[in-house]
Amino acid sequence: MDLSNQSNEKGSHVSGIDRGKVVMYGLSTCVWCKKTKKLLTDLGVDFDYIYVDQLEENEEDEAVAEIRRFNSSVSFPTTVINGEKAIVGFKEKQIREALGF
Amino acid sequence: MKEGEAAEENITEEEVDKVYRRLNAQVEKSGYHLNPDVEFTKDLVRGLLANEQRYGYWSCPCRLSANNLEEDLDIVCPCYYRDPDLNDYGACYCALYVSDDVIRGEREVESIPERRPPREERDAARVEEKKRTEMMETMEFSGELSKPVWRCKVCGYLCAMDEPPGVCPICKAKKERFERFM
Structure with a gap:
């Protein structure tokens, strides 16, 4: 999903150190997603975050299909790295390791 | 619409406070406990109020609502998964509710696996x-x-x-x- 023209409610891009393509799928109401977003921000990596609950129906279907590739229960947050692997939940240690910290 | 998280619903601090206090008193009477991290818990209450405005019911703030009460009946807070998760992990999925051992400081709350079936x-x-x-x-x-x-x-x-x-x-x-x- 191209986030360059997206409003802040649906998600945004956060600029930082390039550690691959990092996309956090979350919900705007979820506190674990908020913690994950804060962790990624504090680590200073370049990432996108998408609030799936704020998307239009077709965009939501697209996001859910992408999450399902990695996480059959489609739970949040799901942080996808380089479209290859995903970390489900606010797993600080796993996220740090996956991003080389 | 304003920028920020769940901001478009215009939920005031006073409302969150009021609902938090009411909910806390009610669950304590029934022998349950809210997460003692008050800031964390109030954020979840804000999410519940946002979902009430969006969908008309207290859909779990940490799960994607179907915007349909029949489909979401299992995740209306308190959800059907709360008690088994309290037993197994000391907290419910979003960690609004925690177990006695968490209250006593003998167990840490963390992000837990999703129990809700696909x-x-x-x-x-x-x-x-x-x-x-x-x-x-x-x-x-x-x-x-x-x-x-x-x-x-x-x-x-x-x-x-x-x-x-x-x-x-x-x-x-x-x-x-x-x-x-x-």
């Missing part, structure tokens, strides 16, 4: 449940039970009455969350 399984289970309910409705009472027995799917409370109560006297779950048990 969508296809839930759809199939709902079909099964409908069949079961229809079967139960046509079942006759002969001798052994003088009344049908209803089970609260949130807390397991059982009562023998012609219909389930409007509100569960234990956990305050609404009537639609009862199932026929016997």
Whole structure:
């Protein structure tokens, strides 16, 4: 999903150190997603975050299909790295390791 | 619309405070506990209020709502998964509720795995449940039970009455969350 023209409610891009393509799928109401977003921000990596609950129906279907590739229960947050692997939940240690910290 | 998280609903700090205090008093009376991290818990309350405005019910703030009460009945807070998650992990999925050992400081709250079955399984289970309910409705009472027995799917409370109560006297779950048990 191209986030360059997206409003802040649906998600945004956060600029930082390039550690691959990092996309956090979350919900705007979820506190674990908020913690994950804060962790990624504090680590200073370049990432996108998408609030799936704020998307239009077709965009939501697209996001859910992408999450399902990695996480059959489609739970949040799901942080996808380089479209290859995903970390489900606010797993600080796993996220740090996956991003080389 | 304003920028920020769940901001478009314009939920004030006062509202969050009020609901938090009311909820806290209510759950303590029933022997449950809210997460003692008040900031964290108030954020979840804000999410619940946002979902109430969006969908009309307290859909779990940490799960994607279907915007359909029938499909989301299992994740209306308190959800059907709260008690098993309190037993296994010391907290419910979003960590609004925590167990006694967390309150005593003997256990840490963390992000836990999702117990809710995937969508296809839930759809199939709902079909099964409908069949079961229809079967139960046509079942006759002969001798052994003088009344049908209803089970609260949130807390397991059982009562023998012609219909389930409007509100569960234990956990305050609404009537639609009862199932026929016997």
